[in-house]
């Protein structure tokens with residue numbers, strides 16, 4: 122995820138900004154830049170695609186950029202591929218305003234169209250440039266930096282942490298925040314802003330956290346904060362006593378856990394920009410209703426966890442569309458002589474966008490005449506570039522090898538795609554559509570509720586961490602979810618795990634169940650609840666220990682059969698796997714922790730699998 126640091130003081134700003142950005146490297150980024158203001162040299166901007174070293178070399182360690190006031194940024198691409206021109210700071214056309222931004226401006230297309238109609242010319246593909254250009258537009262009208270900022274904030278929608286330099290505002294920069302973290306750092310004769318404390322903790326531990334709607338005017342001597350109405354706000358200061366090395370993982374021991382905890386936010390970022398007036402809107406897709414209706418068949422192709430998203434997708438999309446949906450491992454698809462043609466939409470799902478098997482499947486599908494829609498996290502990746510259409514998950518960088526937030530965002534995006542297609546096909550009743558949209562909106566809060574209640578999962582992990590073999594069973598969506606739960610556990614804990622469709626047990630696998638075998642029974646899917654309970658009874662009769670996962674409303678009933686019950690909030694059935702996966706990820710995490718495994722870098726695995 123992007124990182125911001127800003128400095129106002131008496132020392133040269135550029136080296137301090139570069140050093141601060143280095144501390145934010147752990148968040149992941151694909152380009153970096155700084156803007157520094159000085160009375161003699163005006164507004165200087167340097168930025169470059171690639172690692173911070175490129176920017177360091179470009180500026181000779183910051184030495185070529187003079188001034189004691191500046192803002193810096195590491196960018197993780199969301200709108201527009203990683204490139205020099207898309208890097209931040211973004212400049213207004215008159216080069217009078219520089220902006221760094223974390224978050225997503227949801228209505229940037231509409232504002233860009235408006236400004237273009239006013240003769241403003243854009244250089245980048247970013248939503249951030251819209252902020253810089255809009256600021257200049259208002260600044261031209263009112264001639265006052267703060268007023269221009271307030272007018273711009275009134276006009277934009279979405280999430281943002283902003284650092285803004287005005288060429289005509291010497292000695293100060295402006296910060297603003299809504300739904301994206303930004304903090305203020307206080308020193309003697311200097312001030313900071315930063316997206317997280319790691320960037321500035323070397324200089325000050327005296328900080329205040331900006332609240333939504335607040336705007337700050339930052340100078341070397343003071344930081345004045347105003348609320349959304351422009352009234353001054355007294356900030357409560359906090360003292361940071363974090364160990365700096367822990368801070369680099371946001372205070373968590375492992376990236377995997379950090380990324381698990383980021384899921385409510387990641388899902389919100391994926392979902393909310395694409396919901397408008399109760400409808401799913403994919404502005405970026407450009408697929409017409411006719412094109413959607415012309416597909417007679419959908420084919421989902423992916424690897425690993427992304428394939429498991431496809432497994433959930435098959436159940437959900439067939440339910441929503443009443444059209445055949447196939448799902449196939451990419452490594453199988455490419456050699457299977459698959460039955461796809463120009464009436465088929467192939468959906469390739471990939472976090473990295475670089476998985477070789479998925480890439481090869483994409484090319485194979487295109488060669489057979491199919492159209493390809495990619496669901497990808499890494500902007501500008503190979504799969505994103507070669508697909509006919511791309512939907513980005515906007516989950517932010519995923520650093521732990523085991524995927525968590527990418528899985529969750531892929532899942533909701535596929536559900537939303539299902540809704541959009543169902544609307545075009547007329548295959549969904551209006552009330553059902555509205556119910557799902559309402560539950561999508563409620564999803565981040567429900568995810569958060571699951572994450573706030575992990576004590577029992579931790580306890581169960583401590584009880585079962587030394588097992589050698591664990592089975593996940595479930596039916597329908599619970600089976601698809603079990604596949605992911607089992608993969609998560611095996612890849613980071615090295616315990617042998619298998620996921621089975623509960624109804625299949627009696628065809629062979631039940632012979633492996635013996636006294637003390639742990640069976641994780643997934644029972645969220647209400648239509649088959651009774652059958653799932655019968656399967657629990659069967660394995661219990663062979664001596665299995667049960668950990669069961671169900672919904673809050675079914676938990677009481679399940680308690681009559683199983684002992685260790687974990688529950689998730691009730692939601693629409695198609696969204697149950699989105700909630701259900703969290704306890705399974707957390708269980709896997711704590712089991713691996715107990716076993717002393719290298720959680721972020723499990724043995725033999727790579728984050729991006731670019732070999733066959």
Ligand code: F6R
Nearest residue numbers: 425426427471472473476523524
């Ligand atoms: C499991 C995991 C892998 C990936 C798979 C596909 O936690 O991360 O199974 O899901 O290698 O990777 P992408 O999604 O990058 O194509």
